[in-house]
Amino acid sequence: MDVLRGTFIIAFKDLRVELRSKEVINAALSFALVILLLFSFAFDPSAEETREISGGLLWLVFIFAGILVLNRSFARETVNDCLDGLVASPLSGAPILLGKAVSNTVLLLVLELVTLPIFGIFYNVRWTVGLGWLLLVLLLGTWGLTVVGTLFSALTVNVSLREAMLPLLVFPITLPILMAAVQLTTTLFSGEPIAPDMVWLRVLIGCDIIFTVLAGALVESVLVG
Amino acid sequence: MSAAPLISAKGVWKFYGDFAALRDINLDVAPGTTLALLGRNGAGKTTLLRMFAALSSPSRGSITISGAAAGAQETLRSPAQRRRIGVIGHSIWIYDDLTAAENLEFFARLYGPRAPHEKIEHWLKTTGLDHVRNRQAREFSRGMRQRLAIARAFFHDPEILLLDEPFTALDDRAADLLSRLIKQAHAAGRTTVISTHQLREALALATDVAILDRGRLAFRGPSTDDLRAAPEDFYRAYTEPRA
Amino acid sequence: MKNRSSAILAAASGVMLVITLYLTFLWVPMERTMGVVQRIFYFHVPPFFVAGAAILAGLVASIRFLITRDYRFDDLAVSAIEVGWVFDSINLVMGPFWARPVWGIWWTWDARLTSAFVLWLMFAGYLILRRAVDDPSARAVMCSVVVIFQAVGGVIVYMANRWWRTQHPQPVMGGGQGSGLDPRMWYVFLFSLATMLVLFGALLQTRRRLERLRREIDGLRRTVHSEA
Numbered sequence: 001m002d003v004l005r006g007t008f009i010i011a012f013k014d015l016r017v018e019l020r021s022k023e024v025i026n027a028a029l030s031f032a033l034v035i036l037l038l039f040s041f042a043f044d045p046s047a048e049e050t051r052e053i054s055g056g057l058l059w060l061v062f063i064f065a066g067i068l069v070l071n072r073s074f075a076r077e078t079v080n081d082c083l084d085g086l087v088a089s090p091l092s093g094a095p096i097l098l099g100k101a102v103s104n105t106v107l108l109l110v111l112e113l114v115t116l117p118i119f120g121i122f123y124n125v126r127w128t129v130g131l132g133w134l135l136l137v138l139l140l141g142t143w144g145l146t147v148v149g150t151l152f153s154a155l156t157v158n159v160s161l162r163e164a165m166l167p168l169l170v171f172p173i174t175l176p177i178l179m180a181a182v183q184l185t186t187t188l189f190s191g192e193p194i195a196p197d198m199v200w201l202r203v204l205i206g207c208d209i210i211f212t213v214l215a216g217a218l219v220e221s222v223l224v225g
Numbered sequence: 226m227s228a229a230p231l232i233s234a235k236g237v238w239k240f241y242g243d244f245a246a247l248r249d250i251n252l253d254v255a256p257g258t259t260l261a262l263l264g265r266n267g268a269g270k271t272t273l274l275r276m277f278a279a280l281s282s283p284s285r286g287s288i289t290i291s292g293a294a295a296g297a298q299e300t301l302r303s304p305a306q307r308r309r310i311g312v313i314g315h316s317i318w319i320y321d322d323l324t325a326a327e328n329l330e331f332f333a334r335l336y337g338p339r340a341p342h343e344k345i346e347h348w349l350k351t352t353g354l355d356h357v358r359n360r361q362a363r364e365f366s367r368g369m370r371q372r373l374a375i376a377r378a379f380f381h382d383p384e385i386l387l388l389d390e391p392f393t394a395l396d397d398r399a400a401d402l403l404s405r406l407i408k409q410a411h412a413a414g415r416t417t418v419i420s421t422h423q424l425r426e427a428l429a430l431a432t433d434v435a436i437l438d439r440g441r442l443a444f445r446g447p448s449t450d451d452l453r454a455a456p457e458d459f460y461r462a463y464t465e466p467r468a
Numbered sequence: 469m470k471n472r473s474s475a476i477l478a479a480a481s482g483v484m485l486v487i488t489l490y491l492t493f494l495w496v497p498m499e500r501t502m503g504v505v506q507r508i509f510y511f512h513v514p515p516f517f518v519a520g521a522a523i524l525a526g527l528v529a530s531i532r533f534l535i536t537r538d539y540r541f542d543d544l545a546v547s548a549i550e551v552g553w554v555f556d557s558i559n560l561v562m563g564p565f566w567a568r569p570v571w572g573i574w575w576t577w578d579a580r581l582t583s584a585f586v587l588w589l590m591f592a593g594y595l596i597l598r599r600a601v602d603d604p605s606a607r608a609v610m611c612s613v614v615v616i617f618q619a620v621g622g623v624i625v626y627m628a629n630r631w632w633r634t635q636h637p638q639p640v641m642g643g644g645q646g647s648g649l650d651p652r653m654w655y656v657f658l659f660s661l662a663t664m665l666v667l668f669g670a671l672l673q674t675r676r677r678l679e680r681l682r683r684e685i686d687g688l689r690r691t692v693h694s695e696a
Contacts, residue, residue, distance in 0.1 A: 006335075009331070009334050009335065013320075013331055021322060080320070081315070081316035081317075081318060082319070084280055084318060085377075086335075088279060088307065088310070088312050088314075089332070089335040089336060090307045090308045092304060151617075152614075152617075156597075156610075158601075158606070159597065159600045161600055165596065165600065168589070168593045168596065172590045172618070172625070173617050173621035173625075175586060175621070175625050176625055176628035203624075203628060203631075210620065211617075214616070218534075218616065218617075221613060222609070224279070224282055240605065241603060241605045242686050243683045243684050243687025243690075244690035244694075267694050284537055284605075440694075
């Protein structure tokens with residue numbers, strides 16, 4: 001079966017199911033707002049120092065709220081053991097993984113694009129300058145985190161303490177993606193040119209490629225055993 | 226005349242650590258037969274059936290399925306081969322958040338190039354679900370969900386049916402439907418493997434019998450009249466008594 | 469068989485450890501600026517390299533397991549990760565004991581320490597996952613996949629941290645690698661590293677044997693339960 005076609009069938013199914021209940025996206029958005037509230041006490045929003053760490057703060061919000069989305073990804077296939085139904089079908093592992101990674105990325109981007117303006121208001125951060133670059137960073141950073149997170153969601157689907165295991169496993173591995181995204185975002189928020197940070201853009205792209213290939217190669221073992 | 230086997234397990238072992246759940250299974254399923262795979266709980270029936278369904282792989286040995294061309298053997302993991310298989314497992318494999326029609330449409334698209342509208346209608350009617358086609362599966366009664374699962378499995382007209390304990394927990398209507406469909410499939414020359422520990426129902430439908438006992442293949446042969454007359458005796462003869 | 473090799477390695481590492489202690493405290497010259505505290509360097513740094521070797525060993529073993537499905541490679545992988553975790557812990561715990569008297573800070577986020585900490589978290593994640601899964605077949609596959617990701621990720625983490633810290637300079641503890649080291653200090657460092665590697669080997673063999681026995685017992689337990 002065509003990998004591309006399979007990817008979109010799975011992605012559309014996941015998004016349709018999510019749109020019906022809107023469970024995860026509501027929970028993630030609410031959680032993001034709670035984190036923003038907590039940060040306002042931990043970090044003085046008006047201070048100059050906060051501006052320097054603004055990129056870091058934003059991505060922390062994204063990853064903590066985003067992990068809810070990633071956890072749910074394969075967890076929702078355990079109801080009625082639908083995952084078996086997918087694996088037994090002519091679909092191979094790659095479209096299942098990529099399809100879910102695509103739908104997760106879409107959900108996370110929705111989360112990020114809603115959180116971003118709110119963050120801008122709460123922390124007086126100008127995010128409209130260099131918007132094109134910012135969107136690119138959001139996309140690349142999100143994809144890298146998502147593809148690893150989705151694979152590990154499949155891996156931990158039957159493990160107890162799944163919710164705690166996923167961040168513990170995913171974040172140390174995807175740390176370079178986070179570092180690159182934070183560095184680029186902070187530079188963009190401060191209005192400075194992005195040229196000196198090009199190495200981080202290359203890190204992002206490189207990590208995305210490496211982790212996508214690795215996940216695609218290992219997904220069959222994870223799903224079939 | 227013996228035909229080349231359709232599905233074959235050759236030298237199959239399955240290990241969980243040091244524990245062997247399946248030991249050196251050599252089992253051929255000829256095309257057009259209905260095989261009853263018998264054995265107690267824990268004998269390895271589900272493990273073997275999951276391998277036939279490409280849901281898990283053997284630790285040693287191989288599972289092969291013959292290609293459309295005579296004599297061609299491919300491994301089961303290829304998508305083309307999995308398209309020929311329909312599975313009913315322990316769970317129903319249905320999405321609660323999708324409607325009956327959407328569920329069938331989704332699985333149809335996984336198994337074929339399109340989701341033909343008429344075919345979906347046909348199966349919704351056959352399973353008596355056409356009046357709830359636009360209701361989400363979570364609203365269905367147990368019997369309705371089971372019938373939807375049956376529709377899902379038979380929808381793409383599979384050559385090979387793998388049914389794992391299919392009659393457990395089916396209501397009368399669903400059990401009736403399933404028996405009918407299995408008989409129809411057999412009449413159409415399809416191959417079926419039914420794993421069960423309910424002897425009578427399986428033997429009523431089966432042409433061949435295989436018994437698994439503690440991971441080993443204890444018996445393999447055609448289903449005879451004597452066998453059907455006294456299934457419990459026959460079964461006991463081939464399985465070792467428990468301590 | 470394994471009994472003997474681990475006994476030999478254990479004996480060898482015992483001897484080498486004594487020699488290392490002698491070299492560290494009685495043979496190597498005193499470091500000019502830091503004084504006697506600097507000698508911790510010979511015990512604090514080598515374990516980090518051992519931990520790095522451990523995850524690479526885990527990587528190779530995991531790949532081999534996924535290809536062959538031979539559980540002996542799974543034994544090797546879990547042993548390497550677990551023993552590597554111990555060595556990484558030694559590295560992390562000793563760091564502050566050196567840093568505080570010399571530089572006045574307990575910790576710094578330089579490339580090496582950050583990587584050591586990330587590695588520690590990776591090991592911990594693996595070990596926790598291991599305990600959370602009962603099915604040996606699924607567990608071995610899962611853990612193999614995790615290690616492959618962690619090893620690849622770990623290498624990228626180390627490189628990325630070096631770039632990061634060049635942009636956000638932090639005090640680098642211990643100077644750069646081998647910066648201005650007296651050749652005698654080099655010898656002791658290398659000898660200590662060799663000692664640690666031999667000790668790693670001894671512990672690895674013992675742990676492998678333990679895992680093999682556990683597997684046997686688990687197999688017997690499952691057989692008994694299946695008969696009941």
